[in-house]
Amino acid sequence: MQTFFLIVALFLLLNLGAGMWRVFRGPTAADRMLAAQLFGTTAVATLLLLAQVDGNAALRDVALVFALLAAVTAVAFVRRAWTDQEADHDAG
Amino acid sequence: MTLLQSVFDALLGFALLWLAWQALASPDLFKGIVLFIAFGLLMALAWVRLDAPDIALAEAAIGAGLTGALLLAALARLDKSSWRGFGRTPVRPPEGNNRDVIHPSKRDTKSAHEKTRKPKPITENGKGQAAFCGLLVVSLSALAAGLGYAVLTLPSQAPGLSDSVAASLEASGVSNPVTAVLLNFRGYDTLLELGVLLLALFGVWSFGVVPERRESSPGPVLDRLSRLLIPWLILVAGYLLWVGAHAPGGAFQAGSVLAAAGVLWLLTGWRLDTRFSGWPLRIILVAGLGVFVVVAVVLILMGGRLLEYPPSFAAALILLIEAAATLSIGITLAALFLGSRPETGPQR
Amino acid sequence: MSDIHWPVIVILLPLAGGVACFLWPRRSVLLGLLTALGVVACVAGLGGQVVEQGAQRYAVGGWGAPLGIDLYADGLSLLMLTVTAVVGLGISVYSSGYFERARYGQDRARHFWPVWLFLWTALNALFLSADIFNLYVTLELLGLAAVALVALAGGADAVSGAMRYLLVSLLGSLFYLLGVALLYHSFGSVDIAILAQRVEPSPAVWAAMGLMIVGLLLKTALFPLHFWLPSVHASAPAPVSALLSALVVKASFYILLRLWLEVFPFANAALAQLLGLLGAAAVFWGGFQALRQTRLKMLIAYSTVAQLGYLFLAFPLASITGWTGALYMLLSHAAAKTAMFMAAGNILYFGGHDRIADLDRVVQRLPLTITAFALAGISIMGLPPSGGFIAKWLLLETAIRSAQWWWGGVLILGGLLSAAWVFKVVGYAFTRSEVPHEARAVPATMEWTALLMAVLAILLGLFAPWLLALLEIGSPFGRENAG
């Protein structure tokens, strides 16, 4: 069973690698940020799986902090970085 | 199982290097920052794989969270032309050798994260530039190879301090060895480190007061989100502080989660009432360091050494120091995010 | 008296003072000056303790190395603390005049004091630490404080300089920290004394040595890693320039010296010769560039590059007298350079510029300041009876005794270069120029502190036997046959 958890975790990590493409590609800043959001959720899932693999309950706390902090970064993005002036890096 | 773990490790290691490279080489700064945030996420996973959950917590909160928010806010400000030339009049430069200050009006108005060309190497002329880069790559490869060799030749038995820590853990007042090292065995480092954090704030504040940022109205969704999320952030901060005594967690992790609550609050447009941005704010900012120093002095007056906690009080003293430190770290980091000294009310 | 925890008080007092200045900004000048006096008294207390009881080791938290952190005070650290205390007091007094009424508004003075007292904390903690990781934390505290102080000047030059300085400082610290990591994982301790017992050459130790030396040299600004120093030291506010040149660059040199003597005793002669050569190159390059400068503060900054070079001449000489000479150089340079930057600050304050060619008979208006500059120049040139003379004499003696006379040649040529620029500046101070001065009155405290520091640099030559005896406490350079 532990092996299976690890396989799922590995699968998620690969998945994350695929999502990286969207960060590179853009085209808008929001796309990149969304991809980063996906990373956050994937990391949460991976951590929960690893918590079960290693039998280490503390990893769930790490996942909890991740879940909370990902939202803060995203809000920082919407409120600060993605305001009206810098349309230029939406192009490509 | 072990094979799978090795694959996982190798994949993670490769992803870390690749992400770091892409984050640094990307011509678009915003993209670089997003990649850097992703890099922080993966670092946290690496800490988990290295059996360091305490660091993973700190990295999740600081590396992937707060640093990202700081970078995004700074990037946004790089573009704000309104921000320029704040604080003082450049009419008369304060030092004689600053004659050629460029006046605000003459500054070029190019946006900061226009595709900043290709990564721009130091030397300008093409040939010298290529030679320089080539030489640099060669010498840095040599450096990496040398360091790698040095690392690999280390004995495979680590001569660390695990045993001494385990032997003294009983007397330290906490049962999480990392907290014991941070707050007791090497508590002096932590004392100075709180000084570093406070000093960073002194520095940022000394750069001048930035005109208040007009925060647009948060709108119902953000409002609701922050109302729901902030209590949880504060609760989790308290939980991490409490749990730090016997499990991964502690003042830094708790402080950074608290800071995240502050950052979210600031992002919704909330500002500290000017009545509180003078003395009350300052008191909270120095509370962590202050309590630490006061405890140290009291213990010395009672006949002990610097930060020598009597074992029977150790747990309580550590919790006291950590609680104050959490508060200070949280508020200091949030203040650093704000980026400049909040304007105080009518001068006292 | 003997059971007072002086080492701790010396660290905690300026820290508490800094916090107090932050809490009561309106009283910051008073609080700052009181703290400065208190620190000087406490360093004296610590000095008494060390003289009476020999080198002190203090286990923070009562754990003791390797688990805990140890503080260690011997003659070498005491001397560094004393220099810091004396220069620090001078700078505090000077700054109370400089920041208060100068173009720096009330606001700037408020920011100066907490950061300066934190910087002082960092210096004291650094000189007392016996733990290489703790040294990393103090280095960062020192670096960030120094950067914040440089940026206080405002203006494009100072802010760019501060940024460059921050990057260099962080880079140096990271090199150092990687070295710490390798040493810890080789020997299981970060305590200098324990490392000294356990250390034996291995690839990891060589790598650590390389990383730490490069990182610290970068912070000490040894030629050719000096590229960042002149613009930073020249663009900072004058008292800050003084303390950067006099104290901050010396702190990383101090760590380098400790590591070299205790942790890396097997470092081979070739490396020592290399450091000596770089030192010699720094002496010539710095002296030559100083001569070419048109701005007074820039000139003094380049002279710091040169003077730092002398410190490294002791590495190939590697004897107790040689080390003592280098330390004495450090000491007298600290006093003389403080005086010089203060004098430059006075001239700037008075005339609104520091162009050497337009000094316009400033000697008539600021006689004390020009006297201070000239006296400090005597020490920098190494003429008797100044502290600089004693230092050069000790180095020269070692060079001749160890049959490496060419290092002596470097000393003499370097002295001539210094003489050339000192006379150039003093000469212009007597000459009439086209551009008139703005002529603002310079507060008396500023002129007098500059003069006092310069006189101190001269008097150091007379105190030599006493200071040299102090330096031998705990024999930081090993016993006589160890060289």
Add this chain to the structure above:
Amino acid sequence: MNPAFLYALVGVGLFTLGLYALIVHAHLLRKILAINVMASGVFLVLVALATRTQGAAPDPVPHAMVITGIVVAVSATALALALMLRVRAETGRAELAEEPLE
């Protein structure tokens, strides 16, 4: 291969990568990112090597050092970013001028 050494090597790689970027790139924000990557590399070496004894619990001392280091790094980053904005405000560019090569 022992994962400890794998991660330590990744740390060395990050350190040199960061160093390269720090030297080559002119934009200050990139330099700040580069310093952070370098710091991550150093931290990785510090912690990875602590787990290299097979089967033993990792050494907590480097863990504490790295937590200290992370807080120092975030302080320095915050200061650097604020300073970068000042440089931009004073000179109009978020880059440092070329050092005059004399």
Add this chain to the structure above:
Amino acid sequence: MMPADYLSVVLLIAGGIFFLAGTLGLLRFPDVYTRLHALTKADNVGLGLIVAGLALHAESWTVVGKLLLIWLLVLLAGASVAHLVAAAARQRGIKAWKR
């Protein structure tokens, strides 16, 4: 294996598939609004399934509670952030994709 194990395997695999779907959506969909859809729906359900799969193995009810809490927080954050990004994108005049 126990019956609960089979169930948990099924849940975890389903979760993995949803994550994959989310990623594919992120990669393949034509504009930011549709990608938002793909992402938030898929990864929240994906995480939910994985949480459910793991909850079957949880050693205590507190662990189940914590798992649920994490999922709810991600759900909340994900939904709000999606809304904010979409609103910001519309405000900035990014055109929605039309066939």
